[in-house]
Amino acid sequence: MEYNFREVEKKWQQYWKENKTFRTENKSSKPKYYVLDMFPYPSGAGLHVGHPLGYIASDIFARYKRLKGFNVLHPMGYDSFGLPAEQYAIQTGQHPEITTKTNIARYREQLDKIGFSFDWDREVRTSNPDYYKWTQWIFIQLFNSWYNPETDKAENISTLIPKLNGFKSLSEKEQSDLLLDYRLAFLSDTMVNWCPQLGTVLANEEVKDGVSERGGYPVERKLMKQWSLRITAYADRLLKDLDGIDWTESIKEAQRNWIGKSEGTSFKFQISDFKFQIEVFTTRPDTIFGVSFVTLAPEHELVEKLTTSENKKVVEEYVTAAKNRSERERQADVKKITGVFTGSYVEHPFTGKQIPIWIGDYVLAGYGTGAVMAVPAHDTRDFAFATHFGLEKPIVILPSVDWDFAENSYDEKLGKLVNSDFLNGLEVKEAIKKAISVIEEKDLGKGKTNFRLRDAIFGRQRYWGEPIPVYYENGIPKVLNENELPLLLPEVDKYLPTETGEPPLARAKDFKKDNKWEYEYSTMPGWAGSSWYFLRYMDAHNEKEFASKEAIDYWQNVDLYIGGAEHATGHLLYVRFWTKFLNDLGLIPVIEPAKKLINQGMIQGVSSYVYRIGNSNKYVSLGLRKEYDTTPLHVDVNIVTNNVLDIEAFKNWREDNANAEFILEDGKYICGSEAEKMSKSKWNVVSPDLMVEQHGADCLRIYEMFLGPLELSKPWNTNGITGVSNFIRKLWRLYHTCSNNQQLTTNNFFVSNEPATKPELKVLHKTIKKIISDIEGFSFNTSVSNFMICVNELTELKCNKREILEPLAIIIAPYAPHLAEELWLQLGHNESITYATFPELKEEYLIESAFNYPVSFNGKTRFFHEYDLFLTKEQLEKEVMTLEQTQKYLEGKTPKKIIIVHNKIVNIVI
RNA sequence: GCCCAGUUGGCGGAAUUGGUAGACGCGCUGGUCUCAAACACCAGUGAGAAAUCGUGCCGGUUCGACUCCGGCACUGGGUACCA
Structure with a gap:
């Protein structure tokens, strides 16, 4: 009887469902382990074979941990707010909720077929009101908090008010405006990425090369009143705490770059003939004597004031042109140098020299002070600008290598200072320190740290998202009370923005608090719901809290998180931010969401x-x-x-x-x-359903793992799957009589209770050892190889001993759970194999008494010879020298040296 | 440009701390079974007639390098006027 995977897999999937085999309790005498997948956005296209790759790996790990005696939390849910359902709604009028439900049903069906061990009782959907109620609740906590730099954490806004002089005497509107400058969720005029085609604002990471990541529409810069989250307050902690988590170096590096910490000096130049000063930010105060001009961003507030009348016209034209350039044009024209002279000068603080003030759009308004001191000889961009406009390029650092200053700037932080008064002769690193101390002494500026990270814009002019729980009372933004949550997403007649350009929620009838005050019409961005979902799984049905204290204290945070690397600077940064914030408020005990993160490759x-x-x-x-x-x-x-x-x-x-x-x-x-x-258009989509239908779920699971290292991106290729199919059949045959065997019965299960032989035990324990180290090292592809080797060797030994085959069924259960359950049942067990005990490794079966030594000459292996492992080096050397083959390769010479590494190699040096 | 990851047979990929390069699987070749095919099973399979040569290229350290060091090329990903 050959293995009938269709029947067996269906049977066990049904069994798991009926018996709630994977249901997890929040209490246990066992240690806890939390394995999380990045939950999917349920798109209309369904899953293709690339999607389950990470889920299979995490499922194997979760099942392994259960066998190892852990209480495992392994949940799944849906990130169900998002743009595709809304776009579909705009085109068809179909409510996104309906589309979303249909898609989720399809996803669930596909996931079930692969035999995942999710605890579906904990399923979350970010678009469900009982979920987004708490997303809104967290927003309210952010609104009610400020970041106290003294305690270096978020605190309730009430602790700020005593620190604000004259706060009580301000009007209500003034008080509101002032507090908005501190709240972690705040409303402000912000330069945003506006996409006219999508009719919405996009976050920086949703814009790629000047066009929207989704749809590829052009994106412009536009000043808008927007809700934002003050993630910049956490910049330093987000950076520092990366050191304490076991994430891939590339993700950590991407986050470090995204946060972009740079330490330097802010520095003031006095404007000649005016009272104003221009503050610049530089990381190279050592090059202060190399400054030949100062450049302002076109948006800089002093531009108008210090432009002289004769330059007024060109400056105004330039500023207007720069403002109207779309994000896309600006990025396409990076190499094109533009700028204009203001007509004014600043005074060099040390030499008193007159230094011209220019405007250039290579200086960004949003970074540092929006003004730079230009040192053309030692900065590439300043060099290009100075070359283009024929400005001076004084050299203040002498490189130790030959350098053609006419061709390139010398940006390295290496060399000796020249033409620099009190810095002359110092090495760059010394000069930076000295320059800062002199600047601080003379009160011209001070050491300062800048971050590239921007505050996260939180409003989206879309329908299918969480309503922001804010209303406007006489124009003053106020948040709802907890008992007014959830603020339900209202019904609208169309999912498009209004004719006046307001977001779709403005179409909703009677969408007013107490029939009086307008609600905020923007909704939250896609990443809101995913910034805390790992906590909701811990207590998914709690109506009183986002999760109970007991549940959170028990599960703490995610032990293993698996998902795509494309979330490096989006989701993975925001979820860290919210985790730290909730920790500041004392609501959760952890400062990071996930201890270990693995990125699966793309298929x-x-x-x-x-x-x-x-x-x-x-x-x-x-x-x-x-x-x-x-x-x-x-x-x-x-x-x-x-x-x-x-x-x-x-x-x-x-x-x-x-x-x-x-x-x-x-x-x-x-x-x-x-x-x-x-x-679809390339006709190359392979659906997991088809693979399951043709080869079985266990086969798909093992094959996806066998394809190569989890982290590697690789093309899908079905060609090799027959190898895995054969392996599964071979494995089945170990437990059953073959068709040509005499003892064929209806149930041809054929396992003997005789004791196992030494070679059989050795095969088993060798495999156990390798599987443990492979799983714990997340090397799933090699563990499949090791299973194949094990089955091949046991087949060779004609082993059908229970002592071997019972533990084998357990160790293979995480990979091929359906098959393992069936074998376990046939072996006489009435309980699911899920909670069996992983067999103990017994090293004594692995001890070898001899080793087949490779004998090499000058590092090149020539022949092999077996020797007892207890021979000493001297004995072994003697033995090797007596061999005929040794003499042959020596060709009559005397060896200079013989190197013997125990249990490894013999190397004869001639 | 900068940062990260990678480069091993016809293909996917293996190789603890430097110690037998190519495990396992696919594919291919030959054979057994069959009227035949499929399945299955057995044998072979880095190149070369051989000596030898072989882990992207050049160089170094070492008794010994896919592995360590220096330089370069290419591929994939991230990021981009961040001062």
């Missing part, structure tokens, strides 16, 4: 091509196509096996193909192939 599709000759209906095989004039066409990868086209299937694929003719090579039609992104 690309492999497209197949057929080659049509001209416009005929004739197709030529890959190898012969050069002899003809051909057009490559995508062909459905599901009718191609090992690059060989199924000609019948091809004829039935499309009507036009029915009469197709073929030029074959060796009787086959060979297709071309190329790795590309998986997409």
Whole structure:
């Protein structure tokens, strides 16, 4: 009887569901372990084989931890607010909620087929009111908090008020405005990325190369009143705490760059003939004597005041032009140097020299002070600007290498200072210290730290998101009380912005608090709900709190988090930010959401091509196509096996193909192939459903792991799956009589209770050892190899001993849970294998008494010889020298040296 | 430009601390079974006739380098006038 995966897998999936096998309690005598996947956005396209890669890995790990005696939390849910459902609603009028529900049902069906061990009783959906009630609640906590630099944490806004002089005497409106400058959720005029086509604001990370990440529409800069979150208050902690978590170095590095800490000096220049000063920020105060001009951003507040009348016209034109340039144009024209002279000068604080003030759009208004001291000889951008406008480039650092200052600036922080008064002769690092101390002494400026990180814009002019729980009382923004939550998403007639450009929520009838005060019409961004969902899983149905204190104290934070690296500077930064904030408020005991993070690679599709000759209906095989004039066409990868086209299937694929003719090579039609992104239009999408149908869930799970290291991106290739199929059948056969065996019965289960032999035990324990180190090192591909080796060796030994096969079923259960359950049942167990005990490794079975030494000459292996492991080096050396082969390779010479590494190698140096 | 990761057979990929390069699987070749095919099973499979040569390229350290060091090239990802 061959293994019938369809029947067996269906049966166990049903069993798990009925028995709630994976239900997890918030109390246990076992240690806890929290394994989390990044939850999916339920799109209409369904899952393709790339999606489950990370889920399979985390599921294996979760199941392994259960076998190892842990109380494992392994939940799943849906990030169900988002743009595609809304775009679909705009086009069809279909309510996003309906689309979302349908998609979720489809996702669930697909996920269930793969046999994941999720505790579905804890499912969350970010678009459900009982979930977003608490997203809104956290927003209110952010609104009610400020960041106290003295305690270095968030505190209730009430602790700020005593520190504000004359606060009580201000009007209510003035008080509100003043507090908004401190609140962690605040309303302000902000330069935003505005996308006219989408009718909404986008976050920096939603804009790629000047166009929207979704849809690819142009994005402009625009000043708007917007809700933002003061993530910059946490910049230093977000940076520092990266050191304490076990995340991949590339994600940490991406976050470090995104936060962009830079330490320098802020420094004031006196404007000649005026009372004003210009403050600049520099990381290179050592180059102060190399300053030849000062550049302001076009948006700088002093531009108007210090432009002289004769320069007024050109400056105004320049500023207007710069403002109107879209984000896209600015980025496309990075190399194009533009700027204009204001006509005014500042005084050099040490030399008293007159230094011209320029305006240039290479200086960003939003970073530092929006003004820079330009040192053309030692800064690439200043160099380009000075070259373009013919400005001076005084050299103040002498490089130790030859340098052509006419060609390039010298930006390195290495060399000796020259032409720099009190800094002369110092090394750059010394000079920086000295310059700061002199600047501080003379009260011209002080040491300062800047961050590249911007506050996170939190409002989106969209329908399908969490309503921001704010209303405006006489124009003053106020948050709802907790008992007024959730603020439900209102019904609207259309999902588009209004004709006056207001967000879709403005269309809702009677969307007013107490029928009087207008609510905020923006909704929250996609990342709001995902910034705290890991906490909700701990206590998913709590109606009184976002999660109970007991649940949070028990589960703490995520032990293993698996998901895509594309969230490096989005979700993964925001979830850290919210975690730190909730910790400041004493609501959770942890400062980081996840101890360990692994990024699974992307799975690309492999497209197949057929080659049509001209416009005929004739197709030529890959190898012969050069002899003809051909057009490559995508062909459905599901009718191609090992690059060989199924000609019948091809004829039935499309009507036009029915009469197709073929030029074959060796009787086959060979297709071309190329790795590309998986997409419908390229006919290269492989759905997990199809794989499960053809090969079984266990086979898909093992094959996805076998493909290569989890973190690696790789093209999907179904070719190798037969190897895994064969392996599963071989494994099954260990427990059953083969078809050619005499003892064939209806149930041909055939496991013996005789004691196992030493070689059998050695195979088992060798495998246990490797599997443990592979799983714990997240090397799932090699563990599959090791299972294959184990099954091959046991087959060779004709082993059917319970003593071996019972532990084997357990160690393979995380990978092939359906098969393992069936075997476990046949072995006579009535309980699920899920909570069996992982077999103990017994090293005594692995002890070797001899080793087959490679004997090498000058590092090159020539032959092998087996020796007892208890031989001493001296004995071994003697033995080796007596060998005939040794003498042969010595060619009569005397060895200079013989190196013997115990249990490894013998190397004879001639 | 800067930062990160990578480069090993026809293919996916293995190789504790430097110690037998190519595990495991696919594919391919030959064979057994069969009227035949499929399945299955057995044998072989880095290159080369061989000596030898082989882990992107050049150099170094070492008895010994895929592994360590210096330089370079290429591929993928992130980021970008951040002073």
